[in-house]
Amino acid sequence: MNKKIKFALLFTMIFAFFGVKLNAQLQSGSLVDGIAVVVGNEIILESDIEDQANYAKQQGAQVSDKCEFVESIINNKLLIYEAKRDTLIENRSEAIKETANQKYNQILGQFPDEKTMLSTYKFRTSYEMKNAIEKIDTDNYYGQMKYGRITDKADVTPNEVTDFFNTYKSQLPEVKDEVTLSQIIMYPKLTDAHKDEIIAKLNKIKQDILAGESFENQARIYSEDPGSAANGGLYKNISKGKMVKPFEAAALNLQEGEISDPVESEFGYHLIQLVKKSGKNYDARHILLKAEPNDAEIATAKKELDSIRTLILNGRLTFKEAAYRFSDDKKTKFNAGILTSEDGSDRIEKLNLAPTVSYQIAGLNKNDITDVFQDTIQQDKKVVSIVKVDDIIASHQLDITTDYDRIKQMALNKKKNEMVEKWVKEKLPDVFISINNRYKDCAFKTDWRKSEAK
Template sequence: MSKHSCIFLVLAIVGTSNWALAQEPHVIDKVAAVVGSNIILQSEIEMQYAQYLAQGNKADEDFKCYILQQQLTQKLLAQQAAIDSIEVSEGEVDDNINSRLRYMSTQAGGQERLEQFLNRSLLQYKEEMRPSVFEQLKANKMQQNIVSGIDVTPLEVKRYFESLDADSLPYFNTEVEVGELVIFPQLTREEKQQFRDRAEELRSQVQEGTDFATVARLYSQDGGSAPYGGDLGFHTRDMMVKEYTAMAFRMKPGELSPVFESEHGFHFLEVLERRGEEVRTRHILVQIKPTAASLERAKANIDSIYENVVANKLDFYSAATLYSDNKETKYNGGMLLNMENQQSRTTLIPADKLDASVFTAIDTLQPGEYSKPARFTDRAGKIGYQFTYLKSRTAPHQASLQLDYAKIKEAALQDKINRKLSEWFEGRRKVTFININDEYHDCDDLKIWLKDNETTEAQL
């Protein structure tokens, strides 16, 4: 198998954006391949290759073979989706495009910078993306239809594991299951007033004629927008917290909002421009800092919860769900999830992947024990208190059915899915006219496609 070969990665390839070539002055425009009644242009491949380079990868002409392989796969799936009347709504296309553009804007340093890079407005680029995204989503749905309902029984998992070469079984390092309960200080209205007053003072400066951008650069506590005069660029309704969105979309260009509160602190904003369902704003933020009294209350609160949990008056999962302020974990009963495994959402996490603070907290714990509440600062800079629960710790070991059933089941399921997809593609390729440009005939990734192509041409 070549380093790029895998015909079942259409879901991965369709998640990328073909934006990196927007600045290219000379894009090759010729037919790279024909699949049934559809063509794949060389310019499409060059776009994806430019995206690959823009992500920091080294130049590798072989990667174009991989891209063409994925395009062939996508065309086959999309054609069958049309035959099977699989529908994709305009809303689904819009959501997908908006999600991509949010990511691209973050990577580019803001929407305005992205538009400069693209050399066109985002509205224009969204329309250019639409046909491609529509096809990609159809291909995704078709692939999901093909494998829907596939599952594995315990016997199939056992047989899959027994079929593996014992000498090549994976080796797993120490894995842990960890929970955390977090309490952030809650300020009273009186305690918050000093921060609101500061925001009102800055707003008054703007009202009295001081340049908004200058005030933002000097005093706004939003590190992402302050260097740009508070400018957040264009954004849709779903890209900001609800309080900010509600304020921004009811105002007219040039209007200055009153001071309002969100989870980030006290803001005021100015609408710079409206463009359909997008608005460009700039804002000034005053963050709410915990007071000594609020920290004392938070400490007393978490100490009380901790004592009840340790005394078995309240189980950890219920305590986390009821009281934890960590929105990412409280609805998992406080348990951290392995973010490298989005599909299975397992709670087993390699110890070397834990944040340093969590690793330190559980290092001396035995399974079933809790660390004492301690003050901490999260990634966003918020100060709070937390205690940690070590549910389990698995020693380093070679894969075994007893200890790693969930992982082996996942691998067995993926193997079954791959075999199903392989059968489907084999059947479709044999009955579909496929013609690939001669310059790709040396690609290892495309050998099977070329073989079917030669057979089809011989029959014709």
């Protein structure tokens, strides 16, 4: 494949790496580590290159040319360096630090104890791991923001899409078997008795706190929020609009140190304590009890959704109308229930479907609708669903007549990365870059070494 196309893929891959890679941080003093490249005041270690190459291979990418791969990393690090100097890019250090702490606590919630987690991820201390998460998130944020600033005006005309296709059609990948699907998701409703039971438990916890128990300790014991329970329920530096409306409204109506009555949100029921209010931001602790439906409540929801399915099958209601009127999934209810893939396309590779959905549509034909089934979505929320098979697309070579939107996106990505390449060459004379001599034989497309003498 043409190098410019591969370059576009590498940018995407490296951003993905920064978003998910946690366990490849080497301990300080590792003999295999060392400085590979310096870009301004940003350092690329040998371990960074090896870790990213391994991750890329795990994702199915070819990394046969290490020099080319290293160059893509240098490009990315230059974006990060310049983004930190760009006054139009907001400094989000505090928010990133807080998010890193939340991610740390979420990961901790998946392990029996902190020692096991640190051992699994090969960190010696919680401080080391939190710093690694913060660095990854910081690089991810600045790299993406600068990339976006450089390419925000990029666009392609229909003629450019056609030219791109004609030039690269023999190199375009084959699309695997795909489907387009629509869904209706319903959240089982809790009975009043069940709600009263949860509220009573929270009221008892509140009374214990007022009687002398620590809110922080009670959150560690009872809260079902994986993002804050291990931290005593604490969220720091919360900006207005970040939390769901019922939570925020209750928190901002409290005095510092005051505790709310139970507050209902889409996540369950909360006790909230306002810790500190400073300008537009605030710190708050909470104890969350999830509104988890029981078997009887799930059965009631299944029955209700099955009656809606019958109306659709009898032609009294279209799937689109039913999704708009009855679906509880905010992402799809206003879009006829249509599911989309990560790239925004309504075509989804069968291999990428959630296992439950894949099982339910097995053997169905176009326009068939599944029976009602129980599923689990984000944050282990129990739901009931039906899925309609809108289309089935057999594997095929990408073609402009059937895959125009995808080919347009590929052409746009190519143009964006050409813009970045041009920006890099223009910026290069003003940035100190030093590359270890072990890469002296690399035939880089950009002459990075001309700035080493600065």
